[in-house]
Amino acid sequence: MKIKTKLTFGVGLLFLMIFSLAAVSGWYVYKLKKDTNNILVANYNTLQYSRNMLLALEDIGIDPVALHTFEDNLDKQNANVTEVGEKDATDLVVKHFAALKKNIEDSSLISPIRKDITELMRLNMEAIERKSDIADETAQKAIVVIAVTGTLCFLIAFILLVNLPSNIADPIKELTESTQEIAAQNYKKRVHFESHSEFGDLAKSFNTMAEKLAEYSESKLEKILKGKKRIEALIDNMHDPVIGIDENRKVLFVNEEALKITGLKKENFVGRQIQDVAMANDLVKDIIQEIVDPNLKKLNASPLKIFADSKESYFEKEVVDINIVPTGETASQFIGQVIMLRNITPFKELDLAKTNFMGTVSHEFKTPISSIKMSLQLLENKQIGELNTEQRNLVAGIKEDTGRLLKITGELLNIAQVESGAIHLNMLPSEIKPILEYAVNANKISAEQKHIGIHVKIDNDISVVMADSEKTAWVLTNLISNAIRYSYENASIVVNVQKEGDRKVRFSVADTGQGIQPQYLTKIFERYFRIPGTKKEGTGLGLSISKEFIEAQGGGIEVQSEFGAGSTFAFTLHAK
Numbered sequence: 001m002k003i004k005t006k007l008t009f010g011v012g013l014l015f016l017m018i019f020s021l022a023a024v025s026g027w028y029v030y031k032l033k034k035d036t037n038n039i040l041v042a043n044y045n046t047l048q049y050s051r052n053m054l055l056a057l058e059d060i061g062i063d064p065v066a067l068h069t070f071e072d073n074l075d076k077q078n079a080n081v082t083e084v085g086e087k088d089a090t091d092l093v094v095k096h097f098a099a100l101k102k103n104i105e106d107s108s109l110i111s112p113i114r115k116d117i118t119e120l121m122r123l124n125m126e127a128i129e130r131k132s133d134i135a136d137e138t139a140q141k142a143i144v145v146i147a148v149t150g151t152l153c154f155l156i157a158f159i160l161l162v163n164l165p166s167n168i169a170d171p172i173k174e175l176t177e178s179t180q181e182i183a184a185q186n187y188k189k190r191v192h193f194e195s196h197s198e199f200g201d202l203a204k205s206f207n208t209m210a211e212k213l214a215e216y217s218e219s220k221l222e223k224i225l226k227g228k229k230r231i232e233a234l235i236d237n238m239h240d241p242v243i244g245i246d247e248n249r250k251v252l253f254v255n256e257e258a259l260k261i262t263g264l265k266k267e268n269f270v271g272r273q274i275q276d277v278a279m280a281n282d283l284v285k286d287i288i289q290e291i292v293d294p295n296l297k298k299l300n301a302s303p304l305k306i307f308a309d310s311k312e313s314y315f316e317k318e319v320v321d322i323n324i325v326p327t328g329e330t331a332s333q334f335i336g337q338v339i340m341l342r343n344i345t346p347f348k349e350l351d352l353a354k355t356n357f358m359g360t361v362s363h364e365f366k367t368p369i370s371s372i373k374m375s376l377q378l379l380e381n382k383q384i385g386e387l388n389t390e391q392r393n394l395v396a397g398i399k400e401d402t403g404r405l406l407k408i409t410g411e412l413l414n415i416a417q418v419e420s421g422a423i424h425l426n427m428l429p430s431e432i433k434p435i436l437e438y439a440v441n442a443n444k445i446s447a448e449q450k451h452i453g454i455h456v457k458i459d460n461d462i463s464v465v466m467a468d469s470e471k472t473a474w475v476l477t478n479l480i481s482n483a484i485r486y487s488y489e490n491a492s493i494v495v496n497v498q499k500e501g502d503r504k505v506r507f508s509v510a511d512t513g514q515g516i517q518p519q520y521l522t523k524i525f526e527r528y529f530r531i532p533g534t535k536k537e538g539t540g541l542g543l544s545i546s547k548e549f550i551e552a553q554g555g556g557i558e559v560q561s562e563f564g565a566g567s568t569f570a571f572t573l574h575a576k
Contacts, residue, residue: 014156017152028139049080057110082127083124175206182209240341241260250272251272251277264277264284274288316341319340320337320338376398376399428468432463432505447484452484452487452490457496462498462505466573474545474546475546475557475571483567486513493510494510504574505573505574505575527540555572558571
């Protein structure tokens with residue numbers, strides 16, 4: 001229970017008991033007053049009137065005023081009848097007094113009146129005695145009830161006196177002692193109060209403070225300084241540029257490599273807001289783009305090209321958020337970021353060498369392969385000479401392998417072009433039908449061999465697309481070729497061209513083949529990827545090159561597939 005609730009409950013209960021005691025006492029005092037008033041007002045007045053009438057009765061024959069006095073007190077008595085039998089006694093006095101008034105000389109009439117008044121006095125004396133007993137009984141009850149109520153009030157007040165101060169004072173005393181222990185550098189001291197009271201919250205805060213003080217006390221300043229210098233030395237001797245900033249983007253540290261590539265001095269870097277540094281340095285501005293605007297993260301995925309070590313160097317940027325969990329707390333807290341630039345120039349040079357090698361070898365292969373194809377065409381010419389069946393089979397096999405080599409060589413040349421970043425586009429308004437006819441005719445023979453029909457559908461309101469017709473035709477040819485390769489015999493392929501919105505044209509190639517398993521859909525456009533277990537020939541480059549060609553034209557490519565029911569490959573280009 002909260003301390004405030006305890007105090008409110010205790011003081012409120014005590015107030016209620018005091019109020020109850022006062023109410024009970026007041027009630028019984030009122031009753032006693034009422035009982036005594038009944039005696040004084042009713043019975044005492046009757047006795048007073050009776051006494052006056054007796055005195056007046058004695059002087060009736062002597063004092064002429066006595067008769068009037070008697071009559072006046074008798075009238076008052078008539079108005080003051082309160083007891084049982086008092087009315088009858090009063091009426092007798094009235095009756096006998098009336099007879100006396102008629103014959104005032106008759107002294108024998110005085111004796112009955114005196115008896116009547118004596119009876120009236122007796123009735124009131126008995127009433128006084130009876131009402132006195134009632135008042136005594138009321139007083140006894142009042143004593144008992146007030147005593148019981150007072151005892152309850154005393155007990156409650158005693159319980160509050162014993163418990164309430166200790167409930168408040170004991171934790172304060174313990175906290176004071178614990179504070180003195182902390183002041184004496186005994187940081188292992190802890191306090192333990194009820195967790196559901198204010199002292200429980202105070203104990204939790206106190207213990208957290210003591211824990212942090214203990215942590216601080218146990219850590220030596222010398223160790224902290226050595227650790228700091230060790231980390232600084234480690235960062236300074238790294239071969240990659242490193243920049244550290246706090247949660248407010250203030251530069252905490254920067255190593256020599258970072259200073260070298262930015263051309264800045266340490267005093268112009270450390271201790272300043274990194275945005276201020278970026279305003280005077282374009283390289284720093286490029287580095288912190290995604291920190292200032294996280295939406296630019298994907299756009300900056302390509303390596304940074306920086307002139308360093310007297311040559312163009314390539315760096316891969318990584319921004320690491322630093323989060324810690326403070327002592328005694330559970331939620332992590334962001335305290336800054338570290339920007340690291342990995343020098344990938346050697347790998348980039350190797351990759352470029354590989355690309356050049358692939359381009360050179362592919363180009364060199366193309367000439368002899370073309371010569372082989374020409375020689376095969378001459379061998380197939382009957383004017384040169386007839387071939388027997390075995391020779392024709394050999395020529396057919398060589399022709400098929402030559403075609404495959406030529407295709408692989410073309411794909412290698414394309415991938416070399418893509419990797420070198422030297423994709424040359426000839427973006428012009430291009431007729432759609434010639435592109436479709438080229439792609440369909442290029443796959444006509446292979447489709448006929450499997451008895452596969454290719455159905456072309458074009459929306460009537462589109463005829464021109466903004467594209468590189470050669471590369472678009474290559475992509476469409478590759479997609480139709482894949483559809484034929486993975487379709488069953490006697491199947492059909494649908495090539496559909498339709499408008500998508502107001503400014504795009506969508507090309508799609510749908511087959512009813514075996515489809516692609518869901519786990520491979522995200523990898524299908526990766527370079528050299530082939531679906532595990534497939535027996536179909538291929539290099540795994542066609543879809544990757546298609547993706548590069550379409551995206552280079554400002555379009556997009558996608559695949560939708562249901563395993564066992566077929567696939568639909570589609571790409572979009574800008575409409576004319």
